[in-house]
Amino acid sequence: MSAFDDLVADGRALTDVRLGSLTTYKLGGPARFYVELLDREDLPLVADALAGDPQPVLVVGRGSNLVISDQGWPGLAIRFGFAFTEIGIGPEPQCLVTAGAATTLPRLARETVNRGRGGLEFYVGIPGSVGGAVRTNAGGHGSETADWLVEAEIFDLAEGAFRTAGPTDLNFKYRSSSVQSTELVVSATYRTAPIDTARGQETLREITRWRRLHQPGGTLNAGSVFRNPPGDAAGRIIDEVGLKGFAVGGARVSDKHANFFEADPEATAQDVYDLVQQVRDRVLEETGIALVPEVQFAGPFT
Structure with missing residues (x-):
């Protein structure tokens, strides 16, 4: 029985919690272990569990700027609770x-x-x-x-x-x-x-x-996808390349702001990942500018 199994038995940790519902994209699979921190005393307990059973750690937060793999997160996902x-x-x-x-x-x-x-x-x-x-x-x-x-x-x-x-x-x-x-x-x-x-x-x-x-509202998105290059704007560059509306599966570049990528309800996290990669490749090929993702991808992607 691992240290995290003990936390699960004590009700301080959960298993197989789907993380997609905690993100603004509403995409992604479950975490192996999930802890919502109820107070400061939970922090040393989690540290002790990690010392006894090392796991990759993901802080979920409000779930913006975060895309969880369709296969989920293979370690510990942490979220701060109401006390914080x-x-x-x-x-x-x-x-x-x-x-x-x-x-x-x-x-x-x-x-x-x-x-x-x-x-x-x-x-x-x-x-x-x-x-x-x-x-x-x-x-x-x-x-x-x-x-x-x-x-x-x-x-x-x-x-x-x-x-x-x-x-x-x-x-x-x-x-x-x-x-x-x-x-x-x-x-x-x-x-x-x-x-x-x-x-x-x-x-x-x-x-x-x-x-x-200037920015899309009421859609599934994670805010700005790429960091702005020095002295320029990622959205302007993507628009200039002609990629507004460009789609991969259920994910597409917003018509309103090209640095926002929207997901349909039937989209997968892999769709979003593939869209980001293809847009980055097209921009690099046509402008020589290497856009750096601002959004975080967590878990396995192909």
Whole structure:
């Protein structure tokens, strides 16, 4: 009996949980083991189980920017539960804001503005969570996570220990950080600034309007598929190559924004993977630009 079998017997872990329902694409098969972290005390338990029964680790988060293989994930999938959705807003003059890993970015943007704190408005249009935002240096509308982060609390599954990491430690780059697959972002603390609430709410509305006008809504997608090359936009390049509407199986390049790939209900994760590969190959062949995927593929793909 493995260490994870013990967690399953105790009700702290599940087996064969389909991960597709936890992602924005709604695609993908089951995880061998699945843990939803109910509180901080669960973290050392998971670390101990991994020490006794090593497994590849996947942090699911809000499931945006993530495509799970049709065969599923062959190891441990982790998701932060409700206890990690708290937001703490400090007083002036520091105006520090601390949010748990599972806090959704639109909620964080709105709650900080409603409390007279500005800076995180750009989060309102990003369908992710705080943990993923730190891990990927999420951004948009001229700002990114690195601009506002003071520190992040990290739990290292390999070491079984908590640590605090600042922006320099996290080595932020465009849509990336040095956070490893065995490191979990537990919470993040941001600096903000006093703001007029009415003006901040108008900024939120403007960003939301812009997103609705320029990006597809109401479809199965994972947001931006490729990172923008320096000084250019992946969507513009894909459009220039003439790939809007290009489809592979049940997955297609959006007619509204070429860096968004939509999936039909009958699509497979492999369809999405193949579409990404074919678009990347066509762009490289016709422009010489090697697009780098922003979306994460988890599990086996062919």
